[in-house]
Amino acid sequence: MRSKQFVFEIMTMNKHLAVLYVVAACILGCKEPVVNKDSKEKGNTPPPATDTMITIADTVEPTQVASWKSFEQFEGKYIVETGMLQQEPLRSRIKALLDAENPAFTERFDVTPPVELENDLLYNQGCRRHFCGADEAALAIDMRRDIIYIGIAVNGVVKLYSEKGDSAFPEKLKRWKMKFPS
Numbered sequence: 001m002r003s004k005q006f007v008f009e010i011m012t013m014n015k016h017l018a019v020l021y022v023v024a025a026c027i028l029g030c031k032e033p034v035v036n037k038d039s040k041e042k043g044n045t046p047p048p049a050t051d052t053m054i055t056i057a058d059t060v061e062p063t064q065v066a067s068w069k070s071f072e073q074f075e076g077k078y079i080v081e082t083g084m085l086q087q088e089p090l091r092s093r094i095k096a097l098l099d100a101e102n103p104a105f106t107e108r109f110d111v112t113p114p115v116e117l118e119n120d121l122l123y124n125q126g127c128r129r130h131f132c133g134a135d136e137a138a139l140a141i142d143m144r145r146d147i148i149y150i151g152i153a154v155n156g157v158v159k160l161y162s163e164k165g166d167s168a169f170p171e172k173l174k175r176w177k178m179k180f181p182s
Contacts, residue, residue: 068122068143075117079109079124090141093148097161105152108137116172120144123172138176140169149173156180 074084085091085106095102109126116123125138138151149169150161158180160169 068141068146071122071141071143072117074115074122076114078114079112079126082115084115084124085109085139090148093163094139094150097148097150097163098152101152101159101161104154105137105150108135108152121170121172123170125176136176136180138173140173142170151177153180 071084071087071090074082077084079085085094094105098105108128109124110129111132112124112126114124120143122141122143123139125136127133127136134153134156136151136153140149141147142149145166147163147166149163149166151173152159152161158177160173160177162169
């Protein structure tokens with residue numbers, strides 16, 4: 001009888017050991033991978049297992065700006081009468097884009113046609129009184145992509161500016177530039 005009880009105790013102990021091994025395997029298997037202490041100090045993190053980045057050709061990240069909606073009211077009106085160039089966010093963004101060229105730009109809107117709005121592109125051009133054909137400026141705002149484009153002609157020499165390093169100038173601005181020989 002004693003041997004049966006001894007065998008029973010050994011079997012019970014084997015079951016307990018088996019359970020203990022399973023629990024230990026689960027605990028060890030669920031631990032996070034150990035990160036090398038040196039890599040933490042250097043700021044390195046291990047790369048992800050899978051790269052999910054998709055590359056695209058366009059580097060301009062558009063952001064929707066609700067404030068351009070209010071600029072639609074300037075369509076068909078004259079910049080001088082409306083003070084459009086002094087309205088925010090246009091005023092501060094032109095200043096940031098042009099810096100020292102800002103006065104040359106704004107003084108070239110003495111004589112202008114009405115503001116045009118076509119396919120979410122707000123456009124206008126102007127010139128200094130008595131100097132049309134030589135001292136002009138043009139403004140194009142891509143309201144959908146939230147990018148301001150500017151052209152300034154000084155003595156017939158044109159420079160183009162754009163926000164976000166965008167070089168896809170609108171057709172209207174390109175046509176405006178073509179009338180200058182430079």
